[in-house]
Structures are given as structure tokens and as C-alpha cells.
Amino acid sequence: MPDGKLRAIYWDNFTALAEVEDILDTAHPDYSFPSEDEVDCTGALHAVLIFRDGSRLIAHAWLDATDEVQERDYAYIYLDAQGDRVFQYDDAPHHPELPSHPHHVHKGRRSVAAPDRAWPLDVIHVSFVTMLDRAIREYRRNHQ
Amino acid sequence: MNNQIPLFKLQNADVPLAELMDQFHGRPVGFEISSLDGIMLLLPSEDYDFVRSAIRARMALPTRPTRLPVEYYAETVRILRGLEQRYGMTSADFYRQFQEGMLPEGPTDYWEWRTRYKSLLTMQERYGFSEAEVVHA
Numbered sequence: 001m002p003d004g005k006l007r008a009i010y011w012d013n014f015t016a017l018a019e020v021e022d023i024l025d026t027a028h029p030d031y032s033f034p035s036e037d038e039v040d041c042t043g044a045l046h047a048v049l050i051f052r053d054g055s056r057l058i059a060h061a062w063l064d065a066t067d068e069v070q071e072r073d074y075a076y077i078y079l080d081a082q083g084d085r086v087f088q089y090d091d092a093p094h095h096p097e098l099p100s101h102p103h104h105v106h107k108g109r110r111s112v113a114a115p116d117r118a119w120p121l122d123v124i125h126v127s128f129v130t131m132l133d134r135a136i137r138e139y140r141r142n143h144q
Numbered sequence: 145m146n147n148q149i150p151l152f153k154l155q156n157a158d159v160p161l162a163e164l165m166d167q168f169h170g171r172p173v174g175f176e177i178s179s180l181d182g183i184m185l186l187l188p189s190e191d192y193d194f195v196r197s198a199i200r201a202r203m204a205l206p207t208r209p210t211r212l213p214v215e216y217y218a219e220t221v222r223i224l225r226g227l228e229q230r231y232g233m234t235s236a237d238f239y240r241q242f243q244e245g246m247l248p249e250g251p252t253d254y255w256e257w258r259t260r261y262k263s264l265l266t267m268q269e270r271y272g273f274s275e276a277e278v279v280h281a
Contacts, residue, residue: 011198018201026206037210042220043266044259060255062262073262075255092242092249116249 009069010039013128017049020136025050039063045071045128049135053143054081057135059128076131078138084109086138089126094118149174149185217273220264227257235261 017024017033025031028050039045047059061074075090088106095104100121110116123130151174164175164186172191175184187195211219224235230253231238239261241247242254267273 011194011201014201014205014207015194015197018197018204021204024205031206033205033207035207035210038208038216041213041216041267042263043270044263046256046259058252058255060259062259062266073258075259077252077255090249090255094245094249 003065005065005069006040006043006063007036009063010034010036013045013132016129016132020132023052023136023139025052025054030056047128049132051135051139053139055079055086055135055139057131059131061128071127074126076126076128076134078131078135087134089121089123089131089134091126151176151183153178154184155179213267213271214273217264217267217271220260220267223260224257224264227253227260235264 014033014036030048031050032046032048034042034046043063043065045059045061045063047057049057049059051057056079058075058077058079061071061076064070064072072091075088075092077088078086080086085106085108087108090104090106091102093102095101095118098104098118098120103121103126104118105120105122106116106118123134149172154175154177164173168186171186172188173186175186176182177184185195227238228234231251233241235257238247238254239258242258247254
């Protein structure tokens, strides 16, 4: 049964999001963030964060609460206002050649013709907070 | 932050704050004060900061509506069935094939699919839900 670990993670995530409220477009119809009860009940985080420039961060993560909460089977996809991918972090086991396997990152627009190249993880670990921070850095870099 | 803050009833709201602080040595504790129809929390400063942040977040940001567990389960089943019909395979088969690298990282639906499937298994284990719950939700 739930023991509060997922709720604690939820509030870490939600308060981190509130810190950047000024660059979020929460009135956008696609903006979506779960309630505390949803995360605690489903053991997963599904969110679409819309930024004021029209870019968006799509999050899907299963929260393994067996021990210390770990995000698994996740994907964090940041798209620019035109819908082109800026980055994507995921842990699909499709790149065993990478030292950070299964965790990896895709950068830039997804190529239709060529294989979707992956790079080793460039953050210590993937979580909602670290991915939000990555998206914000991209956002701020484009709005200096 | 401590998720289990004990709550004590204070019959007399005139108890000096210093006395309470001495008694609990900065541990998180709540006092229900019936004469004031309120609750007073005694928190370490870092927990107080967190509570302030949480209240601010709650006031500033919208979230999806809260539902009953069985409703979340039914919604998950509905989403999975839609994906199963679209791609012509069961969620269990999809998950196994994806995790074995037999399916490409391709469609964006795949990311939601595998997380929703793990969520389904989590809810089945945690709450004992089955397909019958979907019919009654």
C-alpha cells in the first residue's frame, strides 16, 4: 500500500515547478499536471508542461517505490514551439553500446531518414526535477 | 519532510509557546486547539519552508482533478485498450517486445504506453483491481 514516499516525491516535483511559474503557460489547453492523489495511486507521472514561448516538456515516468523512489520506464521530451524535438531523455534498452545504458539522450530534430542517434546520459540521474531544469536552461538560453 | 506529524489536542490555548518548544525540541508536531477551531504546527525551519512552498504551489498551479483509485484504474485500462487497438497487440506483448528491443523507439505513443502499462500492474498489485472494476467505474 502507499506509504507516503510517492507523495513526498510529488511535492518535491510540484514545488520545483512552482518555482518557474512565471515562464509556464498554465492556461494553455494542453497544459496538464497530475494531482497528488493521482501520482500516489497510479505510481506514475504524466505531464505536459507548456512554456510561454510555446515550447513544451512531455513527461512519462513510472515511479518504482519498492525502495527509494526511482523513475523507470521514463521519457522526457522537450519540443520547441514548432513541435521539433530539442532533446529527449529515455531509458529504452535500445542502445546497449552506450556506457549509461539503458539511460540515454537524443538531441535535436528526429531524423526520418536516418537512425535516431543517441548519446550517453549527460546528467547524474534523470528525474522530473533534473529534466525540468534542463528544459528551463534551454528556454532561458533562447530568451536571453 | 516527516510525513507522520503527530497531532495533539490542546485543551488550553494559553499554553506558552516556549513550553511546547522545550517539550518537543524542534520535532514536527501539531496541536489541535479546539477553543480556536484551528491547528498549530510546530516545525523545524526547513520543514516550514517546504510547507510554504507547497502552499504556494497549490495556489499557483492547476492540476488534473482528483479521482477515486478505481477511476484511475478504469482510465488506464481505457487508454491501454485504445493503444492496443491502434497498434494491434496486447499491452503485455508491446511491453515485452519493446523492452527486448524488438520494437523501435519510434512512435511517441510508445512512451506513454509502457508507463501506463507499468502503472496498470502497480494498481493491480496495490489495490487488487481486475477487469471487472472497469465495468463498474
